[in-house]
Amino acid sequence: MKIEIKADKDAILGGPDHIAYLKLELRGDGHAVLQASHRPSGRIPVDEWSGCARAWSASLSPGSYAIPDFAALETLAERLKHLLALVSAGRSAWDGSNHDAREACAKIDKLLHMAEWWDEERQVWDADDWLFELGYLGAAKDYGLRVESNEAAYKAAGTKMETDALNYGVILVNVDAVLQNIRQALQADAKEDA
Secondary structure, three states: OOEEEEOOOOOOEEOOOEEEEEEEEEOOOOOEEEEEEEEEOOOOOHHHHHOOOEEEEEEOOOOOEEOEOHHHHHHHHHHHHHHHHHHHHHHOOOOOOOHHHHHHHHHHHHHHHHOOOEOOOOEEEEHHHHOOOOHHHHHHHHOOOOOOOOHHHHHHHHHHHHHHHHOOOEEEEOHHHHHHHHHHHHHHHHHHHO
């Protein structure tokens, strides 16, 4: 049985409003798809909900980020082939008593929940978390930002922040929001000093 893998090796999945997840789908025609994606929190795709396709999924914690690891997904797909073949064979005569297919379904579910399908060499951090120890005023100082800094200075600071993080294997998200928070902190600090 062939399993199609759908994943963008450079996609950043998850975040505050989405849940990164891994989904294995077996359609009635025997076509299987293993997909790393994300969905809005609290929503289940219609084909899973309706039962049009047999599907298994495993999600990361809400608010977390992941980048798919294609090699890990390929290895997982190889481990799933035999189990999917059992499910597919049992599906045509499914009456609830097909022990091999039921057991294979349980093993598939367990494998998906145990799988480490994300890239462990590239971490994704919210820029706010990256700068936590510095605080906004400390970050402003480190990146040369002042109350009177212009947009070009903020853009350069954001680029430098991303570069610094990449040196540690970290990809930052929400950099623009952090830059806005730094600007607001500088403005508030200036008002207090006035």
